[in-house]
Amino acid sequence: MTSLPGTPGPGTQLTPRDARPAPPATPAPPATPARPATPALTETPSARAIPAAYRHLAGRSVDPVGIEQRAAALASRSVKTVAKDHALRTAISLLDLTTLEGSDTPGKVRIVSARARRPDPGDPSVPSVAAVCVYPSLVGEVAAALCGSPVKVASVATGFPSGQIPLAEKVREVEHAVAAGADEIDMVLNRGALLAGRYSEVVEEVQRVKAACDGRHLKVILETGELGGYEMIRRASLLAIAGGADFIKTSTGKLPRAATPPVVLCMLEVVRDVYGETGQMIGVKAAGGVRSAKQAIALLVLVVETLGPSWLTPDLFRIGASSLLNDLLMQVHRRESGVYQSPDGFPVD
Amino acid sequence: MTESSSEVLATSAAAWDYAPAPESRDVVTIRPRYELWIDGEWSAPQSGEYFPTVDPSSEEELAVVASAGAADVGRAVAAARAAFERGWATDHAGRAHYLYRIARILQTRAREFAVLESLDGGKPIRESRDVDVPLAAAHFFYYAGWADKLEYAFPHGTRVPHGVAAQIIPWNFPLLMLAWKIAPALAAGNTVVLKPAETTPLTALLFCDVAREAGLPNGVVNIITGGGDTGAELVRHPGIDKVAFTGSTEVGREIARSVAGSGTHLTLELGGKAANIVFDDAALDQAVEGIINGIYFNQGHVCCAGSRLLVQESIQEPLIAKLTERMRRLRVGDPLDKNTDVGAINSRAQLERITSYVRYGIEDGAEIFQPDCVLPSHGYFHAPTMFTGVTQSHRIAREEIFGPVLAVLSFRTAEEAVAMANNTRYGLSAGVWTEKGSRALAVAQALRAGVIWINTFNKFDPASPFGGYRESGFGREGGRQGLEPYLHLT
Numbered sequence: 001m002t003s004l005p006g007t008p009g010p011g012t013q014l015t016p017r018d019a020r021p022a023p024p025a026t027p028a029p030p031a032t033p034a035r036p037a038t039p040a041l042t043e044t045p046s047a048r049a050i051p052a053a054y055r056h057l058a059g060r061s062v063d064p065v066g067i068e069q070r071a072a073a074l075a076s077r078s079v080k081t082v083a084k085d086h087a088l089r090t091a092i093s094l095l096d097l098t099t100l101e102g103s104d105t106p107g108k109v110r111i112v113s114a115r116a117r118r119p120d121p122g123d124p125s126v127p128s129v130a131a132v133c134v135y136p137s138l139v140g141e142v143a144a145a146l147c148g149s150p151v152k153v154a155s156v157a158t159g160f161p162s163g164q165i166p167l168a169e170k171v172r173e174v175e176h177a178v179a180a181g182a183d184e185i186d187m188v189l190n191r192g193a194l195l196a197g198r199y200s201e202v203v204e205e206v207q208r209v210k211a212a213c214d215g216r217h218l219k220v221i222l223e224t225g226e227l228g229g230y231e232m233i234r235r236a237s238l239l240a241i242a243g244g245a246d247f248i249k250t251s252t253g254k255l256p257r258a259a260t261p262p263v264v265l266c267m268l269e270v271v272r273d274v275y276g277e278t279g280q281m282i283g284v285k286a287a288g289g290v291r292s293a294k295q296a297i298a299l300l301v302l303v304v305e306t307l308g309p310s311w312l313t314p315d316l317f318r319i320g321a322s323s324l325l326n327d328l329l330m331q332v333h334r335r336e337s338g339v340y341q342s343p344d345g346f347p348v349d
Numbered sequence: 350m351t352e353s354s355s356e357v358l359a360t361s362a363a364a365w366d367y368a369p370a371p372e373s374r375d376v377v378t379i380r381p382r383y384e385l386w387i388d389g390e391w392s393a394p395q396s397g398e399y400f401p402t403v404d405p406s407s408e409e410e411l412a413v414v415a416s417a418g419a420a421d422v423g424r425a426v427a428a429a430r431a432a433f434e435r436g437w438a439t440d441h442a443g444r445a446h447y448l449y450r451i452a453r454i455l456q457t458r459a460r461e462f463a464v465l466e467s468l469d470g471g472k473p474i475r476e477s478r479d480v481d482v483p484l485a486a487a488h489f490f491y492y493a494g495w496a497d498k499l500e501y502a503f504p505h506g507t508r509v510p511h512g513v514a515a516q517i518i519p520w521n522f523p524l525l526m527l528a529w530k531i532a533p534a535l536a537a538g539n540t541v542v543l544k545p546a547e548t549t550p551l552t553a554l555l556f557c558d559v560a561r562e563a564g565l566p567n568g569v570v571n572i573i574t575g576g577g578d579t580g581a582e583l584v585r586h587p588g589i590d591k592v593a594f595t596g597s598t599e600v601g602r603e604i605a606r607s608v609a610g611s612g613t614h615l616t617l618e619l620g621g622k623a624a625n626i627v628f629d630d631a632a633l634d635q636a637v638e639g640i641i642n643g644i645y646f647n648q649g650h651v652c653c654a655g656s657r658l659l660v661q662e663s664i665q666e667p668l669i670a671k672l673t674e675r676m677r678r679l680r681v682g683d684p685l686d687k688n689t690d691v692g693a694i695n696s697r698a699q700l701e702r703i704t705s706y707v708r709y710g711i712e713d714g715a716e717i718f719q720p721d722c723v724l725p726s727h728g729y730f731h732a733p734t735m736f737t738g739v740t741q742s743h744r745i746a747r748e749e750i751f752g753p754v755l756a757v758l759s760f761r762t763a764e765e766a767v768a769m770a771n772n773t774r775y776g777l778s779a780g781v782w783t784e785k786g787s788r789a790l791a792v793a794q795a796l797r798a799g800v801i802w803i804n805t806f807n808k809f810d811p812a813s814p815f816g817g818y819r820e821s822g823f824g825r826e827g828g829r830q831g832l833e834p835y836l837h838l839t
Contacts, residue, residue, distance in 0.1 A: 061784045063804055066635025076475060078370035078687040086365075269634045276670065305678050309365040 050203060050242045057273045058238040062230035062266060071261035077301045084297070088332050090312055091296040092119055095129040096154055096285065096320040100253065106141045109134050113145035115347070120329050129325070130314040131184060135160070136177040143181030154184035158209060161223070161252035163188035167205060174212040184217040185209070186249060191226050194236055206243025219247035219285055225257040230266045237270040241282055251288035253320065258288025264299055268306040287320025293331040296324060370687040372474045377465045379551065383414045385421055385574065386557040388428035389567030395420040400576070402550055405471035406684050406693035406728040414550045417573040419582050425571040426588040429513040429540040432568030438510045438538035441497035448493035448535060450563035455486040458559070462552055466524055467684040469551040471693030471729070472647050474685050484809055485528035491811035492532035495832060499537065502829045506839045510538030511614055512590035514835065515583045519596045520546035520695050521650040526595055527553050529826045531570060537835035539591065542571045544583055548696045550574045581607070589613055591835065598820050616824025616834040618652065618816060620749040621777030624770035625655030625806060626792065628763070629664045631782035635804070637671045640755070643780060643806040645679060645691055645733050649753040650699070653778035655806050657746055658757045659766050665759050669737060677720040679733050691753060694729040703731050703752030710736045710745040715756070741772055749775070763788060767795045776818030780806045
């Protein structure tokens with residue numbers, strides 16, 4: 001057997017996984033300073049803060065051509081008749097009905113809350129949505145409006161959407177939201193630290209916020225549109241999970257590129273790997289840019305074919321959106337009556 | 350988990366089987382009986398014999414098709430010869446014009462072709478709709494571009510078409526293989542007599558309508574149907590200048606023997622036993638998709654299928670776990686359902702061949718995995734199958750099965766992987782999965798196969814030449830190189 005031209009010897013290329021240097025038992029050293037290039041995860045001292053199981057998973061590569069092809073192939077699934085009925089109702093039950101505008105008022109969030117409890121007042125068979133998602137200042141209002149219903153109160157926090165405030169302020173904001181009655185906290189991941197390679201800082205921040213959540217559900221927003229590629233999305237997902245995230249969430253909804261099918265697929269694959277490796281069941285929330293029932297059903301198909309239908313519960317999958325609800329209701333109505341209602345038949349707020 | 354959510358779980362699992370989403374059959378009209386297409390018209394076989402073609406997913410007879418005898422072959426060859434002598438070879442712009450027209454008509458009638466292809470051959474409508482028909486049209490478009498530019502393809506010396514080409518195509522991609530054969534032959538200035546496979550003649554016969562609609566001069570394309578005897582008559586006919594065959598290595602050998610010494614030009618595209626090599630740094634989830642696509646695409650009825658998976662030992666466990674999970678999600682069933690991933694096996698004979706290879710696999714001591722899928726009670730179906738613990742000496746690792754059966758072997762070093770991959774009689778295709786560019790290129794160079802895919806599999810493009818080494822045949826189809834077998838270059 002002749003040696004392959006240009007191929008390094010087996011010793012250098014075939015280092016088995018478990019032959020990598022074991023992580024030291026001592027706590028992580030302080031974060032390294034920012035660097036222009038993103039260092040490999042296994043090489044930074046800062047990475048040692050991450051448990052070995054996640055670190056090894058984060059080292060896996062993602063092929064962009066392949067993942068986009070897979071997402072496109074799944075988009076061609078045909079969901080019709082009774083399957084469509086079921087999918088539409090499931091999508092409603094997984095919805096985080098969201099309003100995150102500077103112009104939000106107590107009155108507006110009360111209306112949103114009422115819609116969340118009974119999305120279609122004319123049809124009691126339509127399920128309530130999973131949660132209402134607002135800014136911390138409006139949590140009290142929503143909690144009061146949803147009192148006695150199964151709908152959860154979710155609050156964005158930690159300097160949403162940029163996250164550019166001191167950690168102490170982030171923690172204080174979370175404590176405020178929790179005290180006001182939030183069941184779920186949607187925090188933003190520290191992208192600055194992540195892109196600079198200060199991984200332990202990212203994890204520690206999630207851990208601090210998790211502690212401040214005091215048992216509430218924590219969703220960590222990765223803002224995938226700012227991360228530059230699938231491998232960084234994979235890494236960010238694992239750092240969030242290592243820090244204690246119950247859910248990983250695609251985006252704030254404040255950027256144009258958000259919950260695209262391949263991005264959601266990438267995160268679902270991370271969750272599948274974590275489940276396979278540790279048995280932990282992490283949720284995924286697709287948020288940003290999901291406006292049509294067709295898009296929502298395509299997301300459910302991604303979940304079903306990646307993690308299985310058992311992942312389609314509000315504990316494990318959510319869709320964050322505002323205008324989506326009306327399109328879902330319009331489709332439900334279309335399935336029942338055979339005709340499309342005018343958009344004016346559904347409230348616009 | 351609460352009680353209500355476990356209820357949701359139970360009902361949703363059933364609902365997520367999707368509801369049936371069948372593509373309508375109404376777009377196709379199948380005649381009860383098909384004659385031979387000779388010299389621009391339908392003509393009954395002088396033999397008076399017909400044979401049935403069936404829908405492999407239901408075993409229902411779709412139509413009867415003429416069986417061409419020696420006299421019919423003679424008429425078809427004579428028609429092709431006459432058309433060749435009427436100036437087909439010199440009308441370069443005209444040939445480009447007809448090929449463009451054919452491509453456009455194929456696109457317009459895409460749904461009709463896709464449904465008919467799935468009905469007659471058993472392949473999932475998703476594949477005939479998204480792969481077979483669009484690629485067939487793309488092939489005609491591509492060669493239309495070359496028809497009046499042959500002096501740019503081969504700038505030195507002269508380039509003269511051979512004359513009449515006999516083309517025999519297989520049943521796995523009936524329309525696409527027709528396109529691969531007819532488009533370059535016509536572009537180069539030849540006329541053709543084409544024989545589709547016995548079990549899948551219908552799209553080739555529908556193509557006759559396209560030829561007529563495009564106004565193709567009579568006799569330029571002749572389509573005769575029949576079994577192996579018809580094929581043998583065709584390749585032996587003294588009026589044939591060039592034979593192009595795609596099919597089994599066995600038949601390919603016979604053809605090579607029968608044309609030997611006759612001066613007839615020959616190209617063969619035969620079997621394969623491709624290695625799909627996955628290194629430990631590969632993007633695993635995408636590699637899994639590539640492996641699945643490599644072996645279960647078109648029920649594994651693909652000559653370049655990645656039927657041997659060579660996986661680096663250190664990632665064998667997670668990769669097999671992922672593959673097993675992924676196989677459980679493959680949807681086997683009605684080829685016309687838009688959600689079907691794996692359709693029907695093309696014929697009873699092929700199903701028996703696959704079943705016997707699965708038995709050899711078990712007898713040789715390999716470990717079998719098949720997902721728990723319910724196969725339809727009628728028709729020819731086979732569950733996607735994976736064998737692990739396979740060694741190079743197992744029959745399932747050496748012989749072409751041409752079905753949804755994957756043999757998994759493991760390796761430790763790149764050298765070992767290359768040695769295993771090349772240790773086969775064939776050499777049609779191979780796949781390499783690694784994130785390391787230098788390794789991908791070095792391994793690709795060391796593999797003896799005509800097509801090598803890096804971090805993907807089963808990708809086809811009309812501009813890219815396709816063909817084999819060793820017992821996978823010789824000659825290239827596709828690209829500028831695909832014109833060469835149809836031209837006499839001096």
